[in-house]
Amino acid sequence: MLAKTAGGRPRPSGGAGKKRSFPCPYPGCRNPGNGPRFRWFCKTHMKLPVREQNRILAERVAKNGGASLTVRKRGASPMKGRKLDLHCRVEGCKNMSRGPRFGFICDEHRKKLSAKEQQAARDKWKAARAKAA
Numbered sequence: 001m002l003a004k005t006a007g008g009r010p011r012p013s014g015g016a017g018k019k020r021s022f023p024c025p026y027p028g029c030r031n032p033g034n035g036p037r038f039r040w041f042c043k044t045h046m047k048l049p050v051r052e053q054n055r056i057l058a059e060r061v062a063k064n065g066g067a068s069l070t071v072r073k074r075g076a077s078p079m080k081g082r083k084l085d086l087h088c089r090v091e092g093c094k095n096m097s098r099g100p101r102f103g104f105i106c107d108e109h110r111k112k113l114s115a116k117e118q119q120a121a122r123d124k125w126k127a128a129r130a131k132a133a
């Protein structure tokens with residue numbers, strides 16, 4: 001038996017809850033995109049003829065200096081500047097927090113630490129950042 005397509009990239013498991021969304025690519029449109037199947041056109045603009053959509057996407061790509069809509073690689077997105085850092089603010093913790101609503105503290109540490117300690121962790125994190133910048 002020959003090996004089938006070898007070298008599949010290992011995927012981190014449990015990423016199912018991670019949803020990415022993009023705004024509608026139509027110029028000036030503020031609606032949220034309707035998913036990759038519609039190439040992120042919103043409900044209104046997904047009805048545009050495919051040729052028109054292609055033109056819009058091509059223009060967008062040109063404007064972004066070649067950055068395409070398919071965001072595969074993580075890392076710098078020149079449009080947004082710095083991305084929100086969702087890492088848990090507790091020093092040395094590699095977990096992801098659920099964002100600002102949770103004070104950027106991971107579930108584990110939200111359970112373990114008091115509100116005060118969480119605040120302290122955030123302060124420390126901020127101080128460390130300020131130093132690095």
Ligand SMILES: [Zn+2]
Pocket residue numbers: 024025026029030031041042043044045
């Ligand atoms: Zn739209």
Ligand SMILES: [Zn+2]
Pocket residue numbers: 088089090093094095105106107108109
């Ligand atoms: Zn943590």
